[in-house]
Amino acid sequence: MQKIVTGPRDASPCLRSIQIEQSGEAYLCRETETLLEGMTRLGRRGIPVGCVNGGCGVCKISVLSGRVRQVGAMSRAHVSIEEEARGVCLACRVAPLEDLTVEVVGKMTKAFTLANVVGASS
Numbered sequence: 495m496q497k498i499v500t501g502p503r504d505a506s507p508c509l510r511s512i513q514i515e516q517s518g519e520a521y522l523c524r525e526t527e528t529l530l531e532g533m534t535r536l537g538r539r540g541i542p543v544g545c546v547n548g549g550c551g552v553c554k555i556s557v558l559s560g561r562v563r564q565v566g567a568m569s570r571a572h573v574s575i576e577e578e579a580r581g582v583c584l585a586c587r588v589a590p591l592e593d594l595t596v597e598v599v600g601k602m603t604k605a606f607t608l609a610n611v612v613g614a615s616s
């Protein structure tokens with residue numbers, strides 16, 4: 495399985511490794527930035543940049559392991575209370591507190607299917 499690790503250009507003591515369940519990719523994300531900001535550094539076609547403020551739901555993910563810090567409001571139209579209790583959140587509204595494994599469950603899912611990951615590297 496392909497593994498890509500990307501990170502910000504400057505070194506930071508607060509970098510966390512974010513593993514994407516579907517593709518096996520990983521990227522580095524500062525504790526001071528959102529998971530979506532870090533994810534965009536993968537350069538993956540199909541990672542849409544939506545509203546970036548918790549309103550459109552395009553960046554919906556499920557946190558499978560690790561803890562996140564919420565940095566802003568998430569629309570209940572896109573993440574219900576029950577989903578939030580199961581670890582579902584919006585990548586543009588959370589920052590990592592530790593290394594994470596996440597599953598992309600929103601409209602970005604297609605960008606992380608194995609076929610698209612293999613296609614992106616060729």
Ligand code: FES
Pocket residue numbers: 543544545546547548549550551552553554584585586587
């Ligand atoms: S980009 Fe719109 S909710 Fe995250």
